[in-house]
Amino acid sequence: xxxxxxxxGPVPGTLFSSLAETDPALRLHCAVERDGATYPRHPVxxxxxxxxxxxxxxxxxxxxxxxxxxxxxxxADRYGAGIGVPRxxxxxxxxxxxxxxxxxxxxxxxxxxxxxxxxxxxTGLLTTLGRLAGxxxxxxxxxxxxxxxxxxxxxxxxxxxxxxxxxHTVGHHQHAVxxxxxxxxxxxxxxxxxxPALKPPAVLLDIDLCALDPRARxxxxxxxxxxxxxxxxxxxxxxxxxxxxxxRETGVDADHLAFCHAFFRPWDNLRxxxxxxxxxxxxxxxxDAGGRVVFNTGRRERVREHTEHALARAGITRPRIAFQPDxxxxxxxxxxxxxLRLFADLDIVAVFDDICENRQAMAKKLTGAQFVAVALPGxxxxxxxxxxxxxxxxxxxxxxxxxxxxxxLPRLSHANSLAELPLAEMSAGELAFEHAxxxxxxxxxxxxxxxxxxxxxxxxxxxxxxxxTDDLADTVYHLFMRPQFRKxxxxxxxxxxxxxxxxxxxxxxxxxxxxxxGFPVKFPYNSLKTMGSRPDLSELASLIRLRELQRTVxxxxxxxxxxxxxxxxxxxxxxxxxxxxxxxxxxxFYHVLxxxxxxxxxxxxxxxxxxxxxxxxxxxxxxxxPQREAEIRDTLAGLDVTAAPAPALEQATRRTARTAGxxxxxxxxxxxxxxxxxxLMYTVPLTGERRDAxxxxxxxxxxxxxxxxxxxxxxxxxxxxxxxxAWSDTIxxxxxxxxxxxxxxxxxxxxxxxxLTPNPRRGSLGFTYLGGASILPWHGTAALDAxxxxxxxxxxxxxxxxxVPAYSPLLGSGQPWVMVPVTATEGGRLQRRFLAGVxxxxx
Numbered sequence: 074x075x076x077x078x079x080x081x082g083p084v085p086g087t088l089f090s091s092l093a094e095t096d097p098a099l100r101l102h103c104a105v106e107r108d109g110a111t112y113p114r115h116p117v118x119x120x121x122x123x124x125x126x127x128x129x130x131x132x133x134x135x136x137x138x139x140x141x142x143x144x145x146x147x148x149a150d151r152y153g154a155g156i157g158v159p160r161x162x163x164x165x166x167x168x169x170x171x172x173x174x175x176x177x178x179x180x181x182x183x184x185x186x187x188x189x190x191x192x193x194x195x196t197g198l199l200t201t202l203g204r205l206a207g208x209x210x211x212x213x214x215x216x217x218x219x220x221x222x223x224x225x226x227x228x229x230x231x232x233x234x235x236x237x238x239x240x241h242t243v244g245h246h247q248h249a250v251x252x253x254x255x256x257x258x259x260x261x262x263x264x265x266x267x268x269p270a271l272k273p274p275a276v277l278l279d280i281d282l283c284a285l286d287p288r289a290r291x292x293x294x295x296x297x298x299x300x301x302x303x304x305x306x307x308x309x310x311x312x313x314x315x316x317x318x319x320x321r322e323t324g325v326d327a328d329h330l331a332f333c334h335a336f337f338r339p340w341d342n343l344r345x346x347x348x349x350x351x352x353x354x355x356x357x358x359x360x361d362a363g364g365r366v367v368f369n370t371g372r373r374e375r376v377r378e379h380t381e382h383a384l385a386r387a388g389i390t391r392p393r394i395a396f397q398p399d400x401x402x403x404x405x406x407x408x409x410x411x412x413l414r415l416f417a418d419l420d421i422v423a424v425f426d427d428i429c430e431n432r433q434a435m436a437k438k439l440t441g442a443q444f445v446a447v448a449l450p451g452x453x454x455x456x457x458x459x460x461x462x463x464x465x466x467x468x469x470x471x472x473x474x475x476x477x478x479x480x481x482l483p484r485l486s487h488a489n490s491l492a493e494l495p496l497a498e499m500s501a502g503e504l505a506f507e508h509a510x511x512x513x514x515x516x517x518x519x520x521x522x523x524x525x526x527x528x529x530x531x532x533x534x535x536x537x538x539x540x541x542t543d544d545l546a547d548t549v550y551h552l553f554m555r556p557q558f559r560k561x562x563x564x565x566x567x568x569x570x571x572x573x574x575x576x577x578x579x580x581x582x583x584x585x586x587x588x589x590x591g592f593p594v595k596f597p598y599n600s601l602k603t604m605g606s607r608p609d610l611s612e613l614a615s616l617i618r619l620r621e622l623q624r625t626v627x628x629x630x631x632x633x634x635x636x637x638x639x640x641x642x643x644x645x646x647x648x649x650x651x652x653x654x655x656x657x658x659x660x661x662f663y664h665v666l667x668x669x670x671x672x673x674x675x676x677x678x679x680x681x682x683x684x685x686x687x688x689x690x691x692x693x694x695x696x697x698x699p700q701r702e703a704e705i706r707d708t709l710a711g712l713d714v715t716a717a718p719a720p721a722l723e724q725a726t727r728r729t730a731r732t733a734g735x736x737x738x739x740x741x742x743x744x745x746x747x748x749x750x751x752x753l754m755y756t757v758p759l760t761g762e763r764r765d766a767x768x769x770x771x772x773x774x775x776x777x778x779x780x781x782x783x784x785x786x787x788x789x790x791x792x793x794x795x796x797x798x799a800w801s802d803t804i805x806x807x808x809x810x811x812x813x814x815x816x817x818x819x820x821x822x823x824x825x826x827x828x829l830t831p832n833p834r835r836g837s838l839g840f841t842y843l844g845g846a847s848i849l850p851w852h853g854t855a856a857l858d859a860x861x862x863x864x865x866x867x868x869x870x871x872x873x874x875x876x877v878p879a880y881s882p883l884l885g886s887g888q889p890w891v892m893v894p895v896t897a898t899e900g901g902r903l904q905r906r907f908l909a910g911v912x913x914x915x916x
Contacts (some may be wrong), residue, residue: 090177095365097483097875098147098474100895101504102140102585104162105174105177112177116508116901124174127201131167134206136503138199138213142220143175143475145195150228151480155191159198171504188231192238214239223476223498225532226444247464250445251355254423255362257443260365261420275419276359279426280370280394282310283447285346285383290336298327299334307453311336312428317452334599343372343379348387348782351468351721354495356389357775358469360719361492361751363495364422368394368410371405371431388778391717400548404551410434433459471495472875482859483894486870487847491601491755497774502872506894510879510903511872517881517890520911521666524614524863527912528621531557546575549585553838556916560620560841561833568837574827582637585626585867586826589677589840593642594656595851598758600766601773601869604854604878605888606652607659611850615842616667621913622840623672636673636829639697639822641648642676645809647757659884678822685821694816701808705729714800715793718777722747745747749806754799759791770869844914855891861910863891879903
């Protein structure tokens with residue numbers, strides 16, 4: 074199959090204007106010149122713009138290098154097309170709008186000659202724009218290198234066949250191999266959540282020529298045996314079979330023993346081995362999947378400190394490493410296999426090693442593990458005779474807008490956590506705000522009315538399609554299990570449970586009590602999750618979904634439900650009072666729009682607790698929480714999450730599992746410190762002078778990497794501050810949970826009714842507010858997907874994907890009410906056909 078056939082792209086002959094109209098990245102960053110004007114027209118300046126060469130730009134050129142590089146990359150990598158000779162759009166004062174203007178010519182497939190010429194022209198034009206904007210050359214080159222990262226192998230081959238320029242790619246096979254390892258880790262971690270007696274999953278890495286690249290030591294060792302490494306096509310490995318193969322291929326006759334002596338000495342040189350590309354992110358991804366990365370090396374114990382120093386340059390602190398004895402007498406592969414006993418407490422899912430006999434020896438003891446050969450580029454390595462898959466680094470292709478190969482509309486991330494997003498590779502969407510939509514009150518109410526009609530019609534339809542049963546409770550249970558409502562397994566709330574819970578109320582002809590907690594506050598503290606602190610369309614749509622549930626049940630059981638929402642913004646976390654107040658005021662306004670008390674009741678959790686438990690119990694509660702907090706701090710004494718995050722969290726989880734912050738025998742499973750910490754750390758406020766989204770992206774891209782060679786000092790300091798705050802917040806959260814259990818808080822809040830929860834658990838009715846949305850409304854930002862369905866996603870992902878803010882008088886100008894695809898806008902307004910299709914998600 075040809076490269077053109079394997080890539081989803083336009084049919085040759087397609088006009089570039091069709092791409093600029095339908096591709097979200099191109100829509101934001103470029104336009105075409107048509108009859109002396111730009112198309113699509115600019116959302117702010119309309120037709121009052123001009124198209125100029127670089128010398129016609131009077132100001133505002135600072136963002137143009139990034140826009141030009143992005144347009145070039147998208148055209149080449151996504152569509153296999155060039156962009157001709159680009160020009161630039163300016164307003165009437167000569168200020169750049171940020172859009173690149175390309176000829177509206179027919180798209181023709183790039184070949185190697187035109188691709189290389191295009192890259193050379195791009196490089197020169199970027200330099201010119203950089204000078205206009207007063208940018209240093211290194212900043213311009215960084216912009217170019219960033220945009221040329223993670224190109225498809227085909228595009229990289231066209232642009233830079235020799236592989237000597239700024240072009241970067243990751244092969245499909247390597248991406249698939251590493252993704253499979255991560256999938257296996259995640260699956261084992263899931264099984265362990267169901268059965269904590271299972272061993273935690275782990276990935277085992279070798280050090281030399283696997284986790285660390287000793288290229289500088291190889292070059293010095295070659296010089297020591299009289300070989301100039303600069304004239305070599307490839308470097309040798311110290312391992313004898315690979316050395317012999319290198320000698321045959323290069324014709325070099327050198328002393329292997331002398332090379333090895335120079336390679337390993339002086340030991341201090343081991344400190345400066347370079348982390349293999351992608352190692353830090355891979356370790357983070359394994360951790361996020363629920364696993365650990367550990368090391369089994371052929372190095373001797375005497376170089377432990379040197380090795381730890383080198384790994385710290387990848388942000389890996391206090392690693393768990395099995396070394397070989399200083400007085401080693403047996404073969405390395407034998408001792409490596411023997412050292413597996415040191416990891417007997419772990420479930421080794423995958424093993425990475427550059428030496429075949431090492432893998433073969435360990436495979437005899439790890440029959441269920443996946444074995445991967447590492448062959449770093451630029452070295453001669455022995456073939457993988459054991460059949461292991463081969464990779465050249467630990468890089469995978471990040472899932473973000475820039476790397477999307479197929480054309481298409483802006484997409485939701487479906488991520489459950491910011492940890493899943495490649496924050497470092499994502500765009501902060503600076504131009505999105507230039508394309509912002511201003512909804513009028515009429516348009517805003519059209520959206521609200523459409524959602525209400527959609528919910529009410531769906532309620533009628535769902536009730537009409539419900540099976541007729543002898544027991545009306547069975548019918549209501551069937552409604553609860555519909556995909557627009559249910560989240561999690563049916564077994565969490567079985568038919569038997571439903572009959573037991575529903576029966577008494579339905580026998581009396583009374584409304585069925587439903588209680589849920591949620592709607593605390595938006596979490597605006599780092600600009601990555603939300604775009605403000607007040608509830609947006611996602612909260613309103615969630616209340617409308619509860620309205621749909623209410624009306625669906627009433628169609629088959631007229632007394633319906635008595636739904637109580639317990640707003641818990643003051644219970645677990647200490648939020649600023651004005652933030653909670655503003656959130657609850659707007660939520661009360663949405664409550665009225667959704668049907669008010671005819672649908673549900675919203676009450677403050679702590680106020681209801683005092684009513685039900687009494688003032689004396691709440692006074693006891695106020696004393697108990699700090700007591701439990703102090704006990705947990707004592708339990709965790711000596712642990713420092715700001716020094717070595719992963720080991721500290723492992724220890725904290727073990728210690729709190731034993732004490733569980735007030736956990737008593739017979740209670741449900743104790744809270745998990747590490748998983749709670751990983752959730753809370755993304756809601757911690759950034760401190761210091763910089764709190765913008767770009768800086769937040771840097772900080773949160775790899776929060777545990779405090780010592781990496783590429784981590785600026787200010788970023789490391791901000792990460793430590795976030796970790797310290799998240800540690801305290803986790804302790805507070807566990808203390809509250811412990812006090813809740815001790816005083817029977819949940820029994821007081823939920824007894825006598827069905828507990829509705831978006832976090833499925835046994836005995837509760839799992840509920841999804843927005844169909845297939847992966848995150849809760851208060852943890853994200855409202856969005857209308859490309860089909861007009863209301864969902865929620867992380868703000869940073871929405872901006873990266875090409876969503877733009879839509880402001881409404883229902884919320885005000887300080888915060889977007891909802892994010893919408895830029896491709897659904899025209900001149901700062903929502904397209905009427907898109908507006909007409911707004912609805913709730915069904916699943």
